[in-house]
Amino acid sequence: MIKITLTLKQLLKAGLHLGHQKKRWNPKMSMYLIGIIKDIHIINLEYTIIILKKIIDVIHNIIINKGKILFLINNINDITNIINKISNKHIQVIDGKEIHGIFTNKDLYNYSKSSKLFIPDALFITNMNNYIYTINEANKLRIPIISFVDSNCNPTLITYPIPGNNDSIQSIQFLYNLLNNIILNSIIKENIIFKKSASIYNLI
Numbered sequence: 001m002i003k004i005t006l007t008l009k010q011l012l013k014a015g016l017h018l019g020h021q022k023k024r025w026n027p028k029m030s031m032y033l034i035g036i037i038k039d040i041h042i043i044n045l046e047y048t049i050i051i052l053k054k055i056i057d058v059i060h061n062i063i064i065n066k067g068k069i070l071f072l073i074n075n076i077n078d079i080t081n082i083i084n085k086i087s088n089k090h091i092q093v094i095d096g097k098e099i100h101g102i103f104t105n106k107d108l109y110n111y112s113k114s115s116k117l118f119i120p121d122a123l124f125i126t127n128m129n130n131y132i133y134t135i136n137e138a139n140k141l142r143i144p145i146i147s148f149v150d151s152n153c154n155p156t157l158i159t160y161p162i163p164g165n166n167d168s169i170q171s172i173q174f175l176y177n178l179l180n181n182i183i184l185n186s187i188i189k190e191n192i193i194f195k196k197s198a199s200i201y202n203l204i
Helices: 008-013 027-032 045-064 106-114 132-140 169-203
Strands: 018-021 033-037 040-043 069-073 091-095 122-125 145-149 160-163
Touching: 008 045, 027 033, 027 160, 040 045, 045 122, 045 145, 045 160, 045 169, 122 132, 132 145, 145 169
Parallel strands: 069 091, 069 122, 122 145, 145 160
Antiparallel strands: 018 040, 033 040
């Protein structure tokens, strides 16, 4: 496994604790909320750290096993510099409007294959409320879903819900920088494991 340090100070600095106005909240998020300040729900970042630590292991295992992750992003311009760092060997990025039937529509999937889309080992979403149809499809196919869940989201639809602000560019950049570190560190370890395996074959 890889070791990446996460602290409450880092998450606070990135603004992950700031939810939406209380009138917009989803009651299913109650366990992840710690209070209200100036009419804004405050997210309990202790839960966020717990989930992020789980996600480090999940993504690491996907990369080590040569799996792939599909990223669904509303506005890639906000994080292009980060996404470009992530090895496209392990990810596919779809930017823009939700595509209905991306996993379950056979005709669409056949078309998608020619565009190098795939059924991923995990699905990553920044703003889940913009991809509810896709989330339902992924759940039917038991594709693990990783997503920010802001105070107006339904975390029960997500396999690995990350309690946090999904509107701030700063918080999104923090998360993608973290993902970048996880993936790159996992690729390094993947290469080490491959070299060790190759050296064993050389002895045969």
